[in-house]
Amino acid sequence: MPIPEHMGGFIAAAVLVTVLPGPDFVLITRNTARGGRRGGLATAAGSVTGIAAWALLATAGLSVLVASHPAVLHALRLAGAAYLVYLGGSTILALWRARRAGDGAADAAARHGGADRSGTPYLQGLVNNLLNPKLPVMFVTVLPQFVSAPEAAVQQTALLGAVLVAMVVVWWLVYVLGISALSEIMRRRRVRQGIDLAGGVALTAFGVALALAA
Numbered sequence: 001m002p003i004p005e006h007m008g009g010f011i012a013a014a015v016l017v018t019v020l021p022g023p024d025f026v027l028i029t030r031n032t033a034r035g036g037r038r039g040g041l042a043t044a045a046g047s048v049t050g051i052a053a054w055a056l057l058a059t060a061g062l063s064v065l066v067a068s069h070p071a072v073l074h075a076l077r078l079a080g081a082a083y084l085v086y087l088g089g090s091t092i093l094a095l096w097r098a099r100r101a102g103d104g105a106a107d108a109a110a111r112h113g114g115a116d117r118s119g120t121p122y123l124q125g126l127v128n129n130l131l132n133p134k135l136p137v138m139f140v141t142v143l144p145q146f147v148s149a150p151e152a153a154v155q156q157t158a159l160l161g162a163v164l165v166a167m168v169v170v171w172w173l174v175y176v177l178g179i180s181a182l183s184e185i186m187r188r189r190r191v192r193q194g195i196d197l198a199g200g201v202a203l204t205a206f207g208v209a210l211a212l213a214a
Helices: 007-019 023-060 062-067 070-101 103-110 121-130 134-141 150-180 189-212
Strands: none
Touching: 007 150, 023 062, 023 070, 023 121, 023 134, 023 150, 023 189, 062 070, 070 121, 070 134, 070 189
């Protein structure tokens, strides 16, 4: 299989897409603050699984069908927006309830690794990316630009998707391990609650913006 001619350009674009802050960044940061390294890595694993699923769909050609049907993308965008608003709203509500119940309730919730009514950290990361309409669009509009051999389009698409997934794995591993090294600071109640509040507001804002773009 011939290697795509502009692999360097793809890697540069993939780095930008990977490190650019978005809902994943907020979710993983929040769950790392809540559940430490385990919560952050579980969320990252779910996020990567979602991206890998879209990469497999792109290789099979199914993401083209999704991205080429406006109604499907519209529904996906609304579902993704609703889920982000749900995550953000439930975070803010849980923080409010914990403060009313006392600090002990907040500490008990944190010991569960970030799990709450919105699901486990892994499930949160997975659903967030499965419902992310930007992923099928990216795999349909960006990835094909770097396929240089039409006769090996499937193989090159699979390779580019694998490279992207690998980069995401490395990035989140480095990020989670890096911020979890600050565990003593992040375990402080006020710091954790501040991250929860900021994360809840940010996720809700991402959801509203996504809904308005639908």
